[in-house]
Amino acid sequence: MTESSPIFATLVTVLLTIAVYQGAVKLQKQLAIQLLNPVLVSVSVLILLLLLSGFPYETYAKETRGLSFMLGPATVALAVPLYRQLENLKRDWPAIVAGSIIGAIAGIGSVLVLAQLFKAPAEIILSLAPKSVTTPIAMDVSSFIGGLPPLTAALVILTGILGAVIGPQVLTMLRINDETARGLAIGAAAHALGTSRAIQESEHQGAMSALAIGLVGFETALIAPLLVKLAGL
Numbered sequence: 001m002t003e004s005s006p007i008f009a010t011l012v013t014v015l016l017t018i019a020v021y022q023g024a025v026k027l028q029k030q031l032a033i034q035l036l037n038p039v040l041v042s043v044s045v046l047i048l049l050l051l052l053s054g055f056p057y058e059t060y061a062k063e064t065r066g067l068s069f070m071l072g073p074a075t076v077a078l079a080v081p082l083y084r085q086l087e088n089l090k091r092d093w094p095a096i097v098a099g100s101i102i103g104a105i106a107g108i109g110s111v112l113v114l115a116q117l118f119k120a121p122a123e124i125i126l127s128l129a130p131k132s133v134t135t136p137i138a139m140d141v142s143s144f145i146g147g148l149p150p151l152t153a154a155l156v157i158l159t160g161i162l163g164a165v166i167g168p169q170v171l172t173m174l175r176i177n178d179e180t181a182r183g184l185a186i187g188a189a190a191h192a193l194g195t196s197r198a199i200q201e202s203e204h205q206g207a208m209s210a211l212a213i214g215l216v217g218f219e220t221a222l223i224a225p226l227l228v229k230l231a232g233l
Helices: 002-031 037-055 058-062 065-069 070-077 078-085 085-119 122-128 133-144 149-173 178-201 204-230
Strands: none
Touching: 002 037, 002 058, 002 070, 037 058, 037 149, 058 065, 078 085, 078 204, 085 122, 085 178, 085 204, 122 133, 122 149, 133 149, 133 204, 149 178, 178 204
């Protein structure tokens, strides 16, 4: 095997991933169906391709680690709309702080109550608890409270996709039209994937959603162990 083969394999894998995602974006725009979320569609297609080709997921993850690395700079870029909405942030900061704390408690508390009602195993409940925050924080919290971090990561993605797909519609049905409230709700419940949808609604909503990612992530790390202890897990 030549020295250029690993580079070629990485290039092909990365380009394929980007092409699948771009195709999913165009599909959603053409059909205008929110259920066809680009992340959901592209992940489904890539899983199918890996299964059909027999290409190991471990190798795929290794070849696309460059894309994973770019998640950091992409997340930092969310600070741009937040900076543009600085005046609104100063004006609404009491509601923002209160809303983020309530969002963190509701996200964890609802899981603990529902999972126990359905008599889910403790490990599953603990893995579900931090599902509404961004993946790195969720996995660390899950590990700390006794959950299964890989399961938590999958649940975080599913939660984000669900929030991005139906979040704005649910808020509209509930007649929640204030842009600060809508942005905070989506960011608190559906982290970065929800934020990508909130930005499509308006820059104000996107900025508030981006802020909620950080606030709710921090608050979840503090609150989750306490609520888990109170629940007797």
